[in-house]
Amino acid sequence: MTANILFAAKPDRWTIYEAPLRRALDAAGVTYDLRTGFAPEEVDYIVYAPNSDVQDFTPYTRLKAVLNLWAGVENITGNQTLTVPLARMVDHGLTQGMVEWVTGHALRHHLGMDADILGQDGTWRKHIPPLASERGVTVLGLGELGRACAETLASLGFDVTGWARSPKDIPGIRCLHGDSALADAMARAEILVLLLPDTPATENTLNARTLAQLPRGACIINPGRGPLIDDDALLAALDAGQVGHATLDVFRTEPLPADHPYWAHPNVTVTPHIASETRPETASQVIAENVRRGEAGEPFLHLVNRDLGY
Known part of the structure; x- marks a missing residue:
């Protein structure tokens, strides 16, 4: 079965992440369709940056998980429309x-x-x-x-x-x-x-x-x-x-x-917020593993405790 994966981040991020994500998903053995646009009801996973245009998750009725590109999740944990598992980036x-x-x-x-x-x-x-x-x-x-x-x-x-x-x-x-x-x-x-x-x-x-x-x-x-x-x-x-x-x-x-x-x-x-940046190659491997786990019915990695906020 094909996993529909929506990439929801600023347009310049797609240019950086598309190839590493495809490599990582291929290596993980996932059957997928990865795009920057789907009808919301067709989306299984969202690869997500909190500053993206996606802020209302209500239309995503098939959504299995939101996979954050950032280590920080403080800008999304309070979103009441997000009711599916949220994974933070541990890369x-x-x-x-x-x-x-x-x-x-x-x-x-x-x-x-x-x-x-x-x-x-x-x-x-x-x-x-x-x-x-x-x-x-x-x-x-x-x-x-x-x-x-x-x-x-x-x-x-x-x-x-x-x-x-x-x-x-x-x-x-x-x-x-x-x-x-x-x-x-x-x-x-x-x-x-x-x-x-x-x-x-x-x-x-x-x-x-x-x-x-x-x-x-x-x-x-x-x-x-x-x-x-x-x-x-x-x-x-x-x-x-x-x-x-x-x-x-x-x-x-x-x-x-x-x-x-x-x-x-x-x-x-x-220093201008340079201590640690998400690396596309290694971050893509983390995301691909969580998609693989979701498709295999295994527990997701690095889930956020919404009550604690991290």
Whole structure:
């Protein structure tokens, strides 16, 4: 039986994804028809970007699953017309990209590289960083991306603490959970990595109170979600020296407005949402596997808990 797969994303994405998706679906042994247009009642699966024109799922009466192209699902979980399974993107290419970006910036701050890169004025300044085992790193969020980053940092010798809202058990990582343990996790964070999902429960996780719980001069790395940070509170903590540096890849408004204070702050590094991108080749393999599973009557991978929002 042929699976009708609707590709619902911006037109430029079709150009990028069509060939990798066809290769992956062929390799998975799926019999399919893949297009950017079907009559809604003919669609079995939607390969989906939340910024696409498809926002009302009511006409898709035959729909079996929506397969998200993005790791983030906060812009779709509240859609009351979506009643079929929703799978988020968990892609090993995306994960590896995130691990590399987080590790690079964690090492940058740990080793004090900015002093060497930016301070070359003819003065011989010798600074010896501590060993990684003497540096506390906390990762807030222990999902697929947070766990991978925490494990990699621990493999380099860092003293890694992970925090999540629910209990986790990761060998080699000190795992804390729940609101009552957040202060302990913050207190251990000479380098803090934010990889929580964007939900009502996580908005402004970094605020005046929690920022004050960090060791003075701590560095913050946020490749997770912009709303995790109260921007005014972070700017105040940076000005006061409570936070030594913030490397930020995600923001409440993107692109970050040209007049935003982050651009001009000497202790802020802005990167343009590049920490981790979905890779068409590897993402297509994830999507094809879920279509195969749906056609075979097997459980879908990476389903979203609509109550939790991720």
